Amino acid sequence: MSQFDDRERAFEAKFARDQEVQFRITARRNRLLGEWAAERMGLTPEETDAYAKAVVQADFEEAGDEDVIRKLAGDLTAASIEISDAEIREALNQKTAEARRQFIDKEN
Template sequence: MTTFDDRERSYETKFALDAELRFKAEARRNRLLGEWAAGLLGKEGDAVRAYAMTVVTSDFEEPGDDDVYRKLAGDLEGRADEKTIRTKMVELMIEAKKQVIDEAR
């Protein structure tokens, strides 16, 4: 095996790991968003977990974050504006990435 083959395999492995971590971080962010939104909606207990899962599954509708935003914007109408929701999405993505990386260590 050549050094080139080793390097290629290494890049492929890193790409796969990065994709897996990105997927986990996005799912975690969406769960955290669901928990945040559930609080704004006055949900408690098991209803928080159930609502958070609807936010997580809303991300499977199309690539990108717009499907999650639309879900939250529709559910939080009158409780949170676009800027608030999008800011929270960014904040919780940072938090989700930290959590996923810490768990991977």
């Protein structure tokens, strides 16, 4: 029974680590997305930093990416920047890959 318990604990620990890594990558991706959108809106460096943090916070509203996409679309539209959901989703995919690369580089 001890061997089974050890295996179960190992799987639980791996799951917890995997979830933490995914959380960090998603938070980094959201920050990168915020910086991308801020650049398009022509924000100052201070405003960019605050906006990127706001995008990270927006992701806590609901599960999935829709809350972030909605925030970016609304803010960009309010800044008179025409952008489609498809463009935002493409940026989201690019920033996901970039965040993953940055995380892996940081770990090595």
